[in-house]
């Protein structure tokens with residue numbers, strides 16, 4: 001009896017200790033991993049540090065790893081566009097957003113935030129511009145900011161004050177990534193940009209001393225970086241406790257030093273060297289890098305997979321629409337109209353960001369950017385392909401059907417062996433044109449973080465600031481692929497020897513489609 | 527009087543009150559006709575009289591709406607197997623309807639291979655034999671576009687022959703041919719008759735009709751007005767409509 005009580009007590013103790021440990025771990029740790037959403041285009045906080053895309057690095061990444069170590073769980077990173085971060089957090093694709101995001105009241109309406117690093121906003125201008133002491137000095141000037149951040153709203157607010165004082169407003173220019181914001185001032189399109197100090201510390205080496213801070217305004221809501229999480233029970237308190245622990249252990253100070261984001265960094269501002277306009281070495285190393293090759297392969301694969309699926313979807317729709325009117329017609333017409341009418345970018349964003357809000361199943365890991373892009377582009381492309389197929393099918397003489405029927409062939413035999421091979425010839429050139437256009441459309445998928453060629457390019461630019469070199473390398477890849485398919489198109493057209501008397505003349509050429517099996521060689525030898 | 531007799535199972539084709547509507551429009555009006563095995567029938571009539579419709583009902587490319595169609599003793603209706611029917615009743619179209627993406631030989635062997643599941647080698651040698659027979663054996667590996675109209679016509683005939691039909695329907699086989707080529711077609715149709723293949727041939731060519739017909743069938747507005755031997759039809763047509771038609775043809779020739 002006493003033994004049993006003892007056992008029960010032991011069991012209770014074990015259970016309670018287990019529950020205490022579980023409480024230490026926040027509930028956002030699912031499947032025993034800490035998954036982090038980040039937009040790796042914001043050095044030194046989060047960026048791709050090297051030629052390989054998997055090599056994401058920075059203060060935030062290191063901090064996430066420290067958190068993982070503290071909770072004894074592995075950390076996985078999901079990289080995406082900045083605008084995708086919060087929708088992904090809401091959709092449950094990740095536990096935390098750690099991406100150099102400022103702690104701001106507007107975001108805290110929807111999510112919980114835990115601050116981890118002090119920062120300051122800075123107005124940056126070319127080196128020859130003298131420092132200023134207020135926003136009023138910037139009235140009437142242009143200012144570039146990153147879109148998707150709340151800088152824009154803040155500047156609008158300042159503009160209202162300026163206007164009320166009879167001053168011209170600051171002309172706001174928004175760009176989708178930080179590197180593009182900086183580039184606008186470098187190329188002279190904007191007079192100033194607004195960013196955070198940490199970035200500038202890091203950029204110094206790349207900016208070649210051309211820019212400097214002219215104003216460090218004190219803006220509430222721009223003075224701390226924060227981790228964001230879904231609002232849930234004790235999670236916020238547990239995360240804050242974890243950050244405190246890391247601070248006490250000196251881990252955060254070590255990271256500040258390593259990534260040059262602490263107060264010491266300010267002293268080093270302005271010491272730089274000149275950079276060449278076009279770095280040939282960078283261009284060639286990008287051109288022959290594994291990362292670009294992989295990006296190009298991804299572009300090609302997603303385009304081929306999408307177009308193949310589009311063709312499969314479009315053939316029955318085209319056949320139905322070319323047949324006498326039926327109940328299907330209005331639905332199929334609507335399908336074609338909707339997917340041709342809506343911008344492809346909007347469709348991508350809808351599938352990736354809106355769909356998971358209606359169907360939680362699309363939040364899960366299997367619903368990858370690749371799958372989302374594939375589904376989206378297949379459907380989108382099928383709407384265009386339907387029109388090509390319809391035109392090709394109606395170009396076939398109805399006598400061909402009668403000819404097949406009179407020989408006792410079934411409708412499916414007639415379609416397979418008589419109609420389709422002829423329709424193929426009509427459809428192939430416009431289909432390859434469509435494919436070439438699709439190949440370029442895939443670059444839109446960079447917004448939902450598909451690691452295709454443009455995404456790779458943007459990541460590399462964000463890291464290195466070498467715009468021209470990486471854009472040029474991407475251009476070479478796109479052009480090479482497009483020209484290869486244009487060449488293929490030419491080759492294929494000459495293979496349809498039966499279509500024109502001139503090319504069919506003389507010897508019988510090779511054929512695309514043969515309904516009969518066995519060897520053809522004996523015949524062609526004759 | 528044929529109207530009220532039962533269909534004759536000993537005939538190649540036996541039709542009783544065969545009618546066909548396109549919607550409200552009566553395209554064939556109660557056609558009754560007996561055609562013997564190996565007989566050569568020529569169908570004449572003004573344009574729009576229903577000649578094409580008539581021969582298209584015989585292989586059920588246009589199913590009839592009422593009446594009886596009996597082929598070789600079998601009643602043809604919606605239960606008839608189409609591959610079998612069309613194997614027995616071949617057709618050569620006015621514009622040939624050859625398959626442009628296939629060579630002459632492939633045009634000939636496609637249907638036997640698909641419909642009859644015939645062996646490739648046997649089909650091929652048969653097809654070559656028929657192509658030789660219609661005089662274009664050396665064109666077997668060319669594409670239709672490389673051939674003249676008369677040669678394409680012969681390919682169409684060879685293609686129909688490859689299904690080994692008992693009956694062949696011709697829709698205006700001479701419409702696009704020069705006189706030399708027409709002579710060739712006459713020769714081919716004669717040789718078919720020798721092999722007891724029944725031919726039904728729509729034409730506008732009076733000389734051609736006179737030459738090959740065992741009997742001329744004259745149609746107007748979907749009705750068969752006469753079915754008589756050519757000597758009788760061309761010299762002493764019974765109906766006023768046929769006389770008028772022949773007058774017109776002679777004046778326009």
Ligand SMILES: Nc1ncnc2c1ncn2[C@@H]1O[C@H](COP(=O)(O)OP(=O)(O)O)[C@@H](O)[C@H]1O
Pocket residue numbers: 548551553571572573574575576577578579580
């Ligand atoms: N598929 C069709 N649908 C409706 N009417 C048709 C169709 N085919 C033929 N017709 C009509 O039937 C009549 C007979 O046509 P057709 O058999 O082609 O005449 P012919 O061959 O004697 O010139 C014509 O009035 C024609 O307009």
Ligand SMILES: [Mg+2]
Pocket residue numbers: 577578579
């Ligand atoms: Mg006709």
